[in-house]
Amino acid sequence: MAYRSGFLALVDGNFPLNKIQDIDMKGVYAVFLLLLSNVFMTVAWYGHLRFGEIKWMSKLGLFGFILISWGIAFFEYCMQVPANRIGFKLYGGPFNLFQLKIIQEVISLMVFTAFTLVVFRTESFRWNYVIAFVFLILAVFFVFKK
Numbered sequence: 001m002a003y004r005s006g007f008l009a010l011v012d013g014n015f016p017l018n019k020i021q022d023i024d025m026k027g028v029y030a031v032f033l034l035l036l037s038n039v040f041m042t043v044a045w046y047g048h049l050r051f052g053e054i055k056w057m058s059k060l061g062l063f064g065f066i067l068i069s070w071g072i073a074f075f076e077y078c079m080q081v082p083a084n085r086i087g088f089k090l091y092g093g094p095f096n097l098f099q100l101k102i103i104q105e106v107i108s109l110m111v112f113t114a115f116t117l118v119v120f121r122t123e124s125f126r127w128n129y130v131i132a133f134v135f136l137i138l139a140v141f142f143v144f145k146k
Contacts, residue, residue: 026087026092026093026094027087027093027095029083029086030083030084030086030087030093030094030095030100030103031087031107033079033083033086034079034080034087034104034107035107035111036079037076037077037078037079037080037083038076038104038107038108039111039115040072040073040076040079041073041111042108042115043072044069044070044072044073044076045069045073046115046116046119047069047072047119048065048068048069049120050119050120051065052065087100087103088100098143099143099144102139102140103140105136106136106139109133109136113125113129113133
């Protein structure tokens, strides 16, 4: 069977997950795709708060921003779904569902923090946020503890 490559392979379900043999590489691919998906998710969820500053977008109503955010979120799902399938043990990946979720949450908060500090320069990163991140890192440590 010939496999299609790239985005079309993801859409039609012919992405050759079984071609990625190395379980460690599956973990790397899963985390990389989770990182990319979270970039799109963060822009979809919070980017619209700044879209209104773009001249032609300032005239859009709430429904227009919902449609734009939904369109951006589509690309999040194009990466999130393969990330979970590649990384999940059932499909030969190294992670169980709890591990995938904890990894995704930590990545999400890291991407959100970077996005917020760059795009919304009025926000500050306070000491209590640092402590919260330490606890999240501890959550990752404990979720992988045997």
